[in-house]
Amino acid sequence: MTPATTAPEVHVPDPAKRKLAIFIVLACTLLVAIGQYLIKLGANRLSHAGLVATMIGIFTIPQLFAGYCLYGVFTVLFVYALRHGELSILYPLIALGYVWVTITAVVAFHESMNPFKIMGLLVIILGVAVLGFGGGAGAE
Amino acid sequence: MTTPVSSMVLVLVGSVIGSVGAIFLKSGAHAVNRNWTSIAFNWRLALGVGTYLASSVLFVKGMSNGELSVLFPLVSLGYVCTLVWSRLFFHEVITKVKLAGVGLILVGITFLSLGSR
Numbered sequence: 288m289t290p291a292t293t294a295p296e297v298h299v300p301d302p303a304k305r306k307l308a309i310f311i312v313l314a315c316t317l318l319v320a321i322g323q324y325l326i327k328l329g330a331n332r333l334s335h336a337g338l339v340a341t342m343i344g345i346f347t348i349p350q351l352f353a354g355y356c357l358y359g360v361f362t363v364l365f366v367y368a369l370r371h372g373e374l375s376i377l378y379p380l381i382a383l384g385y386v387w388v389t390i391t392a393v394v395a396f397h398e399s400m401n402p403f404k405i406m407g408l409l410v411i412i413l414g415v416a417v418l419g420f421g422g423g424a425g426a427e
Numbered sequence: 428m429t430t431p432v433s434s435m436v437l438v439l440v441g442s443v444i445g446s447v448g449a450i451f452l453k454s455g456a457h458a459v460n461r462n463w464t465s466i467a468f469n470w471r472l473a474l475g476v477g478t479y480l481a482s483s484v485l486f487v488k489g490m491s492n493g494e495l496s497v498l499f500p501l502v503s504l505g506y507v508c509t510l511v512w513s514r515l516f517f518h519e520v521i522t523k524v525k526l527a528g529v530g531l532i533l534v535g536i537t538f539l540s541l542g543s544r
Contacts, residue, residue: 326483330491341487351487358483362452362476369453375513375525378449379506382532385499385539403542407535414531421524 301371308372309419311364312380318361320387325354376418383415430493438498441485442505448478450512500540503533 329351333344345351368377386408392398455471466472490498506529513519 326487327490330487333487334491336491338484338488341484345484345487355483358479362479366452366456366459366472366475369449369456370459373513373519374449374453374517375510375519375521376528378446378509378513379529379532382503382506382536385536389539401542403538405542407537407539407542410531410535410538412535414528414533414535417524417531418528421528 304371305373308368308370308377309380311368312372312377313383313415313419315361315364315368316381316383317387318357318364319381320384320391322354322357322361323384323388324391325350325357329354379418380415382411385411430497434489434491434493434498435501437485437489438501439504441482441489442502443508444478444485445482446505446508446512448475448482449509450516451475451478453517494543497540500533500536503536506532 329344329348332348332350333341336344345355365377389404389408393400393404451471452475455469455473455475458469458471459465486502510521510525510529514521
């Protein structure tokens with residue numbers, strides 16, 4: 288882990304770019320949610336596959352492949368965002384993906400909605416809002 | 428439908444590995460400049476992406492046997508790890524607001540998984 292400590296410490300905070308970084312990551316969560324769904328679809332087809340078969344499956348099972356391509360797009364955007372924002376804010380923001388996944392499950396797959404889920408969604412959105420709007424305030 | 432312990436361990440290990448990958452992605456991101464070689468020969472970015480891929484393979488393996496409602500909350504452990512890594516490696520401040528935000532997210536995900544049983 289020691290190499291990471293030698294990373295250049297470039298921290299001239301640009302408020303506009305930090306906001307952009309937060310927005311990018313929030314938008315990315317939608318990509319990740321779609322990717323996760325596709326990966327789950329593909330994963331169902333290798334329930335008893337070994338490690339090697341799983342890695343081959345990433346290239347031969349269309350849903351898995353598409354899911355990982357979305358992850359690739361996400362990674363490029365995420366790296367850009369990380370240049371301008373704090374890891375401790377941007378990484379937990381990915382949790383907004385849970386909201387998309389739950390909404391998709393209810394709307395598209397008629398999974399039941401219940402008070403626990405509604406509560407969960409609201410609390411996650413609140414947590415993401417707290418991080419996104421107030422997380423950087425005490426950082427400088 | 429039940430979730431085997433082996434799936435939980437796979438997802439748990441995957442989420443910790445993923446949070447470590449984010450360290451390398453961020454340090455790699457800072458090393459990128461206008462020269463294309465700064466991306467092509469960026470070992471930190473490569474390691475970050477590799478770590479992400481490794482964690483994804485573990486996720487795929489873990490999630491192929493089990494319920495997302497049980498496995499998703501385990502992924503959120505990575506957010507807590509990231510707060511610690513951010514402080515250790517990037518000297519980011521762990522503010523009360525950040526703790527509150529991550530805490531709310533963990534509580535929300537727990538509620539969500541309770542509702543998904």
